[in-house]
Amino acid sequence: MYEHCPHCNFRYEIEPGYFWGAMFVSYALSAGIALVMGFVLFYGFGDPEGWVYVIVIAPLLVLLTPINFRISRVLWLHFVSGVRYNPNL
Ligand SMILES: [Zn+2]
Structure with missing residues (x-):
């Protein structure tokens, strides 16, 4: 994940942790x-x-971990920090 947005230079990790x-x-x-x-x-x-x-669900969750990791961060940014997507910036 980038530290800053390549378009508007927004710092993603607003505070430590x-x-x-x-x-x-x-x-x-x-x-x-x-x-x-x-x-x-x-x-x-x-x-x-x-x-x-167990055989079906556990491996599925492990395989989806990289996607889940990124989607979770995006959702957190949008719904908690109030960051709004603006493609014109
Ligand atoms: Zn940006």
Whole structure:
């Protein structure tokens, strides 16, 4: 992640440890993904055994970690710090 915005020079990490809050956003996203996959397995595949849930959901969450990490920071910036996207800057 850039330290400053390449267009408007906005400093992303407003204060030290600013992105700790993004950790909670990341947790919520992961829980949501796990919940949706649990419903898909339950209703779509007729409630398989417990280990199937683990084999499907755990690797999926690990694979999505890089995306989840970035999306969480972007969501944190937009909804907590009040940063608004302005493509004209
Ligand atoms: Zn900018």
